[in-house]
Every structure is written in structure tokens, then in C-alpha cells.
Amino acid sequence: MIEIKNIKKNFGSQQVLKGISASFENGKCNLIIGKSGSGKTVTLKCMVGLFEPDEGTILYDGRNITEMDFHARKDIRREIGMLFQGTALFDSLTVEENVQFPLDMFTNQTAAEKLARVNFCLGRVNLPNTNKKYPGELSGGMKKRVGIARAIVMNPRYLFCDEPNSGLDPKTAIVIDHLIKEITEEYNITTVVNTHDMNSVMGIGDKVVFLHEGLKYWEGNNKEIMQITDGELFDFIFASDFLKDLRRNAKY
Amino acid sequence: MLKIFEQLGGFLTLMRSAFSKPEKAQMYWKETFRQAKDIGVGSLPIIAIVSTFIGGVSAVQFAYQFRSISLVPMWWIGSIVRKGMILELAPTVSALLLAGKVGSNIASELGTMRISEQIDAYEIMGVNTPAYLIGPKIAASVIVVPMLVVIAVALGIIGGWGAGLLGGFFSTTEYFRGVQDGFDGYDVFIMLVKAVLFGFTLSSISCYKGFTVQGGAVEIGKSSTQAVVLSSIVMMIVNFFVAFLLL
Ligand SMILES: Nc1ncnc2c1ncn2[C@@H]1O[C@H](COP(=O)(O)OP(=O)(O)OP(=O)(O)O)[C@@H](O)[C@H]1O
Ligand SMILES: [Mg+2]
Numbered sequence: 001m002i003e004i005k006n007i008k009k010n011f012g013s014q015q016v017l018k019g020i021s022a023s024f025e026n027g028k029c030n031l032i033i034g035k036s037g038s039g040k041t042v043t044l045k046c047m048v049g050l051f052e053p054d055e056g057t058i059l060y061d062g063r064n065i066t067e068m069d070f071h072a073r074k075d076i077r078r079e080i081g082m083l084f085q086g087t088a089l090f091d092s093l094t095v096e097e098n099v100q101f102p103l104d105m106f107t108n109q110t111a112a113e114k115l116a117r118v119n120f121c122l123g124r125v126n127l128p129n130t131n132k133k134y135p136g137e138l139s140g141g142m143k144k145r146v147g148i149a150r151a152i153v154m155n156p157r158y159l160f161c162d163e164p165n166s167g168l169d170p171k172t173a174i175v176i177d178h179l180i181k182e183i184t185e186e187y188n189i190t191t192v193v194n195t196h197d198m199n200s201v202m203g204i205g206d207k208v209v210f211l212h213e214g215l216k217y218w219e220g221n222n223k224e225i226m227q228i229t230d231g232e233l234f235d236f237i238f239a240s241d242f243l244k245d246l247r248r249n250a251k252y
Numbered sequence: 253m254l255k256i257f258e259q260l261g262g263f264l265t266l267m268r269s270a271f272s273k274p275e276k277a278q279m280y281w282k283e284t285f286r287q288a289k290d291i292g293v294g295s296l297p298i299i300a301i302v303s304t305f306i307g308g309v310s311a312v313q314f315a316y317q318f319r320s321i322s323l324v325p326m327w328w329i330g331s332i333v334r335k336g337m338i339l340e341l342a343p344t345v346s347a348l349l350l351a352g353k354v355g356s357n358i359a360s361e362l363g364t365m366r367i368s369e370q371i372d373a374y375e376i377m378g379v380n381t382p383a384y385l386i387g388p389k390i391a392a393s394v395i396v397v398p399m400l401v402v403i404a405v406a407l408g409i410i411g412g413w414g415a416g417l418l419g420g421f422f423s424t425t426e427y428f429r430g431v432q433d434g435f436d437g438y439d440v441f442i443m444l445v446k447a448v449l450f451g452f453t454l455s456s457i458s459c460y461k462g463f464t465v466q467g468g469a470v471e472i473g474k475s476s477t478q479a480v481v482l483s484s485i486v487m488m489i490v491n492f493f494v495a496f497l498l499l
Binding site: 045048050070073074077078080082084085086088089090091101102104105106154 | 275276279364368369370372373375376377378379380
């Protein structure tokens with residue numbers, strides 16, 4: 001479980017996070033939703049230590065990462081996998097080398113062991129036979145899969161995904177979502193997913209945190225979210241008037 | 253002015269972390285080797301072509317000047333071309349060429365990695381990013397630039413020879429008599445000192461410029477231009493001080 005308490009972050013005079021507290025549970029897909037610019041990416045980057053929050057604590061199963069220096073954080077970093085908004089694949093390395101990189105850097109496995117693990121992970125995300133391709137030669141959906149394979153190669157306890165289905169067609173997006181959910185449940189990972197895709201919320205939202213203007217506005221799950229009938233969250237979910245009318249005229 | 257000191261501070265901090273202890277030495281060696289190959293093989297053609305012609309031009313020019321002074325024997329040209337190439341032309345011209353080629357390359361590569369979050373991806377894994385991404389580039393550059401300069405000297409001397417034969421200024425024996433005459437190992441030492449310093453200056457400034465990019469594609473372009481301009485200027489200042497202090 002990851003707990004964040006009263007996280008604040010400013011960029012210059014702009015207050016982006018104004019004190020966010022939330023907890024993210026094991027074996028579940030925990031979603032952070034919110035409008036573009038609401039601070040989802042900043043929250044995620046604070047959690048993994050790419051940004052230093054100005055205030056607040058972040059606990060990884062009780063371990064406070066905000067008080068740690070680079071070396072102490074390393075141990076937790078080995079337990080973290082992350083899929084970036086733009087996938088951030090290393091473009092001078094092949095698919096295989098990308099996925100294998102953490103193994104090369106941090107383990108003493110033999111070449112055969114590493115290859116076996118890489119192939120297992122690439123198989124797990126349904127990407128066999130792309131080992132020798134470069135990221136530039138892949139489609140958006142394939143890149144996301146490679147990103148996920150690289151994120152899970154070290155058997156992480158925590159998985160972070162920043163907009164895993166941005167730029168994908170609805171069908172591929174759902175496939176990627178389900179892949180994340182399966183992996184989360186299979187390995188009992190604490191997964192945190194940033195998204196503004198309502199399909200994801202309905203499909204995999206075991207727990208949903210809604211950010212609005214730098215604060216946590218609402219928290220619940222995908223069943224509860226459908227009961228909302230007004231307020232900022234209602235505006236966000238049923239963005240178009242068409243959907244709003246549909247919701248208002250619905251029977252429940 | 254304040255900005256200059258701020259940048260200098262940032263530069264020094266980055267350099268300190270670039271030379272901290274590697275997590276896994278083997279990976280760093282591999283990366284250093286890869287960079288050395290990139291820098292060396294990639295720059296060899298342009299350095300070879302340019303230095304050959306510079307050697308040729310020097311020979312032609314001295315021959316033109318010497319013809320009016322009949323007292324000076326033509327075999328001196330070999331000696332002058334050699335000395336000029338070793339002391340100044342090969343290191344300086346290579347440095348400026350490399351600033352344009354390698355410097356902009358390093359800065360835009362690191363800049364792209366920064367903007368596309370690849371550096372963050374390394375960071376997340378627990379990699380010490382300055383050490384892994386900058387250290388090997390600087391090490392490779394410090395090793396490879398002197399090699400390139402030595403090649404530049406050799407080709408410059410050959411270029412001078414070719415140009416002289418073409419123009420009929422001297423015979424092969426005359427020229428190489430000049431090349432060997434009065435050879436001083438100290439010149440080579442100075443050349444190597446320059447080359448090592450240039451290698452360091454060029455790569456460290458370009459790494460700094462690329463690593464600290466913020467923004468998007470436009471900033472990557474700007475930073476790689478800045479890397480070329482700044483490292484050229486700093487290398488010429490270093491060049492002056494080496495000459496001033498060691499000659
Ligand atoms: N490095 C930065 N420097 C300055 N401001 C930043 C930085 N990163 C983010 N911001 C600001 O923080 C705010 C929140 O950005 P963030 O990227 O977290 O939004 P988001 O919710 O992830 O949006 P999206 O859905 O579009 O990805 C924005 O107003 C942005 O301008
Ligand atoms: Mg975002």
C-alpha cells in the first residue's frame with residue numbers, strides 16, 4: 001500500500017498540488033483522474049521521487065521516501081515499475097535491450113536467464129517476435145506494451161502508469177487497461193494509473209481518486225462514480241451535454 | 253552575470269555526480285566503448301578530409317612565400333608543416349570540427365532523452381543518471397580526441413607532401429628530410445595536453461547543455477547550438493592558456 005499525506009507542490013508562484021492525501025491499495029488498480037492540467041502527472045512524479053514535494057509524506061508500505069537520500073531510495077526504486085505518458089523507451093536500444101536494461105544494470109543473471117525473463121515479459125504483454133526492432137519502428141500500442149514489459153521485468157511491487165492509453169484507439173486502449181489489471185492482480189502489485197479516459201474508469205477503476213484544482217475532490221470506486229448527479233466530478237465524467245442528459249434521464 | 257555563476261555552479265555539481273562511483277562497472281565500460289566508437293568512427297572522415305587539405309594548403313602557402321626568398325631551402329617546408337600541424341593546426345581544427353559534430357550530437361541526444369523522459373526512466377530504475385549518461389561520454393571523448401588529433405597530424409603531413417609534389421616544390425626525400433629535421437617530443441606533449449583538455453571541455457559542456465534542457469524541440473535545437481558555440485569559445489581560451497603557460 002502507498003499512502004500520500006498532504007502533498008503540496010508549487011512551480012514558482014503556481015500552486016499545482018495544494019495538499020493531497022490518498023491511499024493506494026495492494027492488488028488493485030488505483031486510478032487518479034482529473035482534467036488535463038489538474039496535476040495528475042505531477043502527483044505521480046512526486047510519488048516516485050522525480051519531483052520533490054514541497055511538503056507532505058509518501059509512505060511505501062510504511063517506508064517514508066520523502067526523507068530518504070538517493071542511495072536509500074535506490075532500494076525502493078528497484079521495486080517500482082513505471083510506464084511514462086510518452087513511453088520513454090530508450091530509442092538507441094532494441095525492444096529486447098530496452099526490457100533487459102534493468103536486468104543488465106542491477107542483476108548478475110546470465111545472458112540466458114536474462115533472455116528468458118525478457119521473452120517471458122514480452123510474451124506476457126503479447127509481443128512475441130519484436131525483440132530486434134527499435135522503438136521507432138513500433139506503433140503506439142506496441143510501444144506501450146514494451147513500456148509495460150520493461151516496467152514489470154524486475155517484478156515490481158509498485159507499478160505506475162501515466163495515461164497508459166492516451167493516443168490509442170478505444171479498443172487497443174481497453175486491451176492495455178486489461179493487461180494492466182491482470183498483471184496487477186496476478187502479482188498482487190500496488191498499481192497507480194493516471195487517466196482521463198472514462199472507459200478506463202469503468203473498466204478497471206477498483207479505486208478512483210478525482211483531482212480538481214490541486215485538491216482531492218472525490219474518492220470512491222467505479223460503481224459509486226456512476227451515482228454522481230452533480231458537481232465538478234459529474235461535469236468531468238459526463239462531459240458532453242448529450243451524456244449529461246442521458247445520465248439525468250437514466251432510471252437509477 | 254549572476255546567471256553565469258549559477259550555470260557554473262550547476263555545471264560543477266553535475267560534473268561531480270558524473271564522476272561518482274558506478275553501480276556496475278561493466279555497464280559503464282560497455283557504454284564508454286560504445287561512445288568512443290560513435291565519436292571516433294563518426295568523426296574520422298571529416299577530420300581526415302579537412303586535415304589533409306590543411307596540410308596541403310600550408311605546404312602551398314609556404315612554398316609561395318619561400319619562392320620570393322631564394323635563401324630558404326624548400327625542404328624546410330616539411331619541417332614547418334609538421335610543426336604547424338602538431339602545435340596548432342591539428343588540435344585546434346579538430347577541436348572546432350568536433351565541437352560542431354560531436355558537441356551538437358551529444359547535446360541534442362541528451363536533450364531529446366530529457367524531453368522524452370528517457371532520463372526520468374533511467375532515474376526511476378535507480379540508475380545514477382549523470383554518472384551513467386555523462387561519465388562515459390566524457391571518458392570516451394578524452395580518450396578518442398587525442399587519437400583523432402594524432403591521425404590529423406599524420407594526414408596533414410601527407411597532405412603537404414601531396415600538394416608539394418603536385419606543385420613541384422620539392423622532392424619526396426627533401427620533404428621528409430624536413431619532416432624529420434629538428435623533431436621535438438615536447439611539441440607532441442603539448443599537442444596531447446591540448447587534445448585531452450579539448451576532449452574534456454567539449455564533451456562536458458555539451459553534456460551539461462543537453463542534460464539540463466527544459467521545454468521542447470525548440471530548446472533542444474537552441475541548447476545544441478549553445479553547446480557548439482560555448483565549447484568552441486572555451487576551447488580557444490584553453491588553447492591560448494596552454495600555449496601561454498607551456499611554450
Ligand atoms: N516541470 C514543470 N514546471 C512548471 N510547471 C509544471 C511542470 N510540470 C507541470 N507543471 C504545471 O503543473 C500543472 C499540472 O500539470 P500535470 O502535468 O500534472 O497535468 P496532468 O493532470 O497530468 O495533465 P494531462 O492530463 O494533460 O497529462 C500544469 O498547470 C503545468 O503547467
Ligand atoms: Mg499528465
